[in-house]
Amino acid sequence: MAWAGLSWLVDVCFTLEACGMTRSHRREIELGDAELEILKALWETGPATVREVMNRLRETSGRELAYTTVQTTLTRLEKKGCVTSRKAADSGQAHVFRAKVSRERISQSRLRALLEQLYDGSAAPLVVQLMETERFTPDEIVQLQSLIERLDDVAVNKKKKGKGG
Template identity: 35%
Template sequence: MRTNEIPQPTEAELEILTVLWEQGTATVREVNDKLNERRTDGSKEIGYTTTLKLLQIMFAEKGLVTRNADARTHIYSAAMEQTDVQRNMLQRLVDTAFQGSAMQMVMQALGDHDASTEELQEIKALIEKVEKLRSL
């Protein structure tokens, strides 16, 4: 699947995908329980039927998850890698919010985020790696 063919998940769908990326596979109940465990900010609990409906849409309409229906309880897993979804979402963000400028996006992120020394070292190493690849 090419990057531009990856469906854009909603915020709620992305939360579900995150659970599936961490767990590998999960039932609706397991996904729902994990989602509610993460609600530490006092927000309203997510109902089981809401999670079920989202997973059904993600399976049947968007192809974001796969479903194993061999057993009585359906088992869901993410249909694509986390990095592929992240890459697609990031590209759309750069294209729409930053008029295609990755530099503007990085400058905004670094300006608004207090990056640790370790994070800055990783960013520098990544820049050096990209520069080496481009010089080949």
């Protein structure tokens, strides 16, 4: 399972938060579906050429895109600052593209937009909705439980601080 632990994600999220990137930006990055799909392929493969991304799409999603379609999309992603490209000696003259934004960053950007658009920024309804409509494995439920406890601790600490200090 990709669920060896939530910690990696938790860490990433904390990092983002530490960078002050969690609030205030309504919509940092706007990506279409195809762009996102290709970016996802790039996350999964790691740095890759146009052809590698194209193959990856075919193999994993059965998606048949023209070489130039992938290329155009990668170029647009580069223009948006989501990927970088450079020439690598070991890949002929083909450019190697590398994702510059993380999956979590995109995820957060989209979630934020969703929150603003649907619930005036309040996150709880979305969490509820996710928990109610999606399936979770028992393991995941345990993980979520511990996360909530952690949230709870933070809340309690804050309250203490607020009172005592």
